[in-house]
Every structure is written in structure tokens, then in C-alpha cells.
Amino acid sequence: MKSDRLLSIMLLQTHQQLPASDLADRLEVSARTIMRDVEALSAAGVPVYTVRGPQGGIALLPGFRTDVSGLTTDEARALFVLLSGPAHADLGLDRALGSALRKVMAALPALHRPDADLASRRVLIDPVRWRGAPGPDHPATELAAFQQAVFTGRRLRLRYRHGRDKRVRTYTLDPYGLVSKAGVWYLVADHDGEPALFRTDRALSAAVLDQPVRRRDGTELAEVWDTLRRRIDDIPAPLTVTVKVRDEILAKFLRIHEPDIAAPDPAGSPEADPEPGWTRVELRFRALAAAEALLAFGPDAEVLAPDDLRHALAHKAAATAALYIPRPAA
Template sequence: MKSERLLSIMLLLQIHGQLPAGDLAERLEVSVRTVMRDVEALSAAGVPVYTVRGPHGGIALLPGYRTNVTGLTTDEARALFVLLSDHAHAELGLGQALGSALRKLMAALPAPHRPDADLASRRILIDPVRWRAGPARAATGPTTDLAVLQQAIFTDRRLRLRYRHGRDNRVRSYTLDPYGLVNKAGVWYLVADHRGEPALFRTDRSLSAALLDEPVQRRAGLELADVWESLRRHIDDIPAPLLVTVSVRRETLGRFLRIHEADLAGPPPADLSLGTGGQSERVTVELRFRSLGAAETLLAFGTDAEVLAPAELRQALARKAAEAAARYTDDSRRATDAT
């Protein structure tokens, strides 16, 4: 819409001072002629915008001129306040700067949009750091429409959720008091209380969700960020006592590290190039796992990744490999199973 484009031109010129008409046209995905017409419209409306001729010319805004953040839709105001988690900003040394910036931005928002923006900042969280305890896992795409979950968290209503658990594949139903939604390294989670206890639900494992005509019953004094931090620590801070030494074929090392980066017990190998000359064909990598069962995923690499220690893990993998080999070589069992 033209009004949104005019506001975008003013904000871009406030930030950059002066921009070539071609740059503005490219940023706004319109023609240069459209940009010039918009500049004329801004000037006619009293905005001190002008053109500068010459090879270093462009469109400029009178120095010192500022405009309030107006023309925002409700969704745009909410989007501004869907933020990275606090600890991500703290790690960058930007915690105090973030708070200051939000206060200034909130003050600049038109009054009707402030409640929605504030609510979004307390109900939706983005945490870009993947789980320490395992490799990154892509979401399979939510089976429940996120809009239903958003409606529950923005209207403070209870939620009925049918959910398939990853640990045993069983489907259970829950009545939940939601705090909000968290995007953890690309995967959406619903954070909610179940019978007064905090719980975490991957949205791509939910089968259905329905709003209830009951107000939410959250624990007093707690916000999404508080409950999320508690749940995150419960998962991430469990010690991984099992130290595993693995010999990895150099040709497979890149893929191996992408999958097991979060399990590394130290820095990754410095040289990831393929073996040439005197280089060894295999590289030794140290990993940490929570248990023998968690470490058994290494068997997926076959002979490309050989566990050197501990001995009990080697024995467990040998048993599983033998069972798999027997399964695929026992023709009589295969015939029996087929019938």
C-alpha cells in the first residue's frame, strides 16, 4: 500500500540520511518513477524531503527531522517484539541495550498497538541456540495449526491438546494452561502448565488442539521466559558422564561433526581436509553422551565411525550389529515373518 511505502521511505531516510533513488526503488521493490512520485507526495504533505543532484546525489531528509512509528498494523507491532531469548542477548553483551531499545520503541508506538506488542514480547520467544544434548533436528512441520496455539496464548484461554510422545509413540490428551510459544533452533514448542507443573510440547508432535471456554490458570508471578528457562536448564544442564572416543574416516568427518557437534567433549579437529600425503585416513574425536543408549546412535555410521572406548559401548554396539546382521541373513526367519 502507498501509505506503508511512504512510511518506509521516511524511516529509511531517517536511518541513512540520503539514499539514491535506485537504492530506494530496489529496497521497496518498485520503480524509480514510483519513488519520485512518493517523494513528491511526502513533500506536499510537509515532510522535509528533497533531492540532491549529481553523481553522489539522491533522496535526502532534512537533518534532525524525526517521525513517530505510525502506520503500523497490529501484526507488525507484535512482530517487532518477538525477540531472541534474554540469555542470547546477554552472551552478546547486549542485555541492557536491548531493554533500553525496547522501552524507546514501545514509547514510539501508537497507543492502540502497545498492548499487543507488550503481549507478544511475553508470549513468544525465539531461542536460536540448539539443544546441547543432541544434534539439531528439523521440524517435520506442525500438524496442529500454530494459529490455534497463538489464539490460546493471546486470549489467555486453556487448551485441549492431543499429543504423540516421541519416547514411546503413544498418543495422550492434556488440558493445558499455556504460557507461550518458543522457537528453539527452528522447532516450535508450546510451554504450558499441566496440573500445575511445567511441561514442554513440540508442536510438530501435536495431533489436534482446541480452545476451551475456560480462563487460563497459570501459576502466579511467572512469565514465559521464567518457565522456559527452567525447562531449558532441566534439559541442557544434565551432565553427560559418558566419555566416548571415536575413530572417524576423514571423508566422513564433516557429516559426522554436523550431526554430533553438540556432543563434542572439546574443540573439533582443526584440519577437516581429506587425507593426502602423510595424513591419516582416520581422525580421533572425543564425545560426551548421557548414557550408553544415547551413544548407540553412532552405529548409524557403520564402519566409518569406530568406537575405541569405552569397552562397554563397543560391546553394546557389537551386539546390536550382530542382531542386525542375523536379521538380514536368516532366510528362514524372513520367510516366517513374511507369512
């Protein structure tokens, strides 16, 4: 069944009867398409019919339900969270996504619309990890207090251990929302009126306060997140690294190190190595220590330059190998 027809059913379940012109406006199609959909739905066994007269329109037999309009509050919220993020824009589907969301929002029971709208503005999914950073290695974080503060519009008292100096500080925050960045959850909030970012897995405690949140007027999560993200992503990465990668693992290598690829410079694009079965890739890192993560690929990826990184990796590999030298029998 076409999505427009399914959405027609959902709208009729919510409103019982609507003029064909109203349905057409809500679904962004023509009234003629709506009438064709009514015929198709009727032929498919859906009890939909037309009512003539000034107060007429398209009606659905009372009591007929579909599973879609029976969404719970959490299901409606989850749908809009999963449809957030930049992936659709990358595929050229951002306009289609916006249209689809408007249709689904209009079709949701009125009770669930505020929750779905709130979820779309308070939770973002960003699948691309930070430049030069490893993947998540922390257990899943308990997000209940963070979600409560975000969705109820309350301030949050956070006791937090910073990653750089390990110091523990306590903050009173005004949350904008939650962002999942490559599997790691972050709280985006104002602290004393300034935007700040907090990894939820570094929180030692989080308490929702009775005080209402004090967000800056007209400022939304997406805007604050973009500002904070750029502060990190735009940090210069001056260390250029040339790596020879075995073709069998090239796709995995590029997927893991996508943020580190020296683009858009064409010289940073992968190119065939003189040795068959290998490809050269140019990467950029902020520091030598960040580039040492390349050792995880073992003999399937060889750093060709710079020499100081080669020496550092050789030292690490030798120290690791020494740990596994068989011990003499007692």
C-alpha cells in the same frame, strides 16, 4: 541514516511534536545529539523543524510517513519474536538488545505496542537442540490453536500422545507461551498448577476454551522455560565417547554435536589426532542408543572408544550394508 535519527522520525510520526528533552530521554541520547539529528534529517530532505516557545519542540510536517512506522500488527509482533532468545547474550549484546527494543517499542504506534510487548513475553527462540537428541524430523506443526490460547489468555484442552510410552492423554492447560527449540515447537504451560512441556507435533487435537488462563502470579514464560529446560539438560550424561573426525567435516560435526561436547573439561576440547587430517573430539551421551547417531557420518567419523559402542555401530553398519547387496538376476 543512523538508527537514532530513524527512530526520531518514527517517534515524531506517532506524536507529531515532542520537546527535544523528551526525544533525548526516549532515545537515551543528549539533547545536543537530537538537535544535530534534526539538522541532518532536514539536510536529507526530511520535513522536520523546530518550534520555538514554551509549547515548542521538534515537529514533523503532517502527512510525512516512513515504512517502519507503518508496521502491521503481525509485523510488529514478528520483530519482537525474532529478537528473543539467548543468542544476543552469547554475543554480549543483551544490554544493547534491551535498549534497542525499548526504542522501537516507544516508536511503535500505540495500537501495536500491546501486541509487540505480548509477543516478547509469550514466544521464545532457543536455537540449541537438546543434548543427545537428533534434529527435527517432523513436519511443521499447525500452531493456530496454540497461538490463539497464548495470545488471548485462554485455557487449552489438549489431546496428546506421549513420546515415551505412546499413551494418549487429555489435559486442560494454562499456557505461558511457545518456545522454538532448535526448530521444534513446544507449548510451556501449567497443568494443575505445575509447569509442564508439550511438543506441539505430538498433539492430536488442541481446542481453545472460553475459560481465562490461570497462570501463577508474577510468573513469566522465560522463568518457566528455564526451569523445564534445566530438568532435561541437567540429566547426567555418563557415557564418554571419543571420536576421530575428518577435518573436512569437523565444523559440521561440532555444530551438530555442540550440546554433546564434554565441556567445560579441557580434556573434552577437540585436539589433533596423530594421523594428519583428523581431529579427536570427546563427547558425552546419556545412553548407548543416543550415541549410535554418530553412524550418520559414515567413514568421516570413527568412534575410538568405548568398545561396546564400536561393536554396536559395526553391527548396525553390517545390517545396513546387507540390505544393499545386489540381488541375483532372475
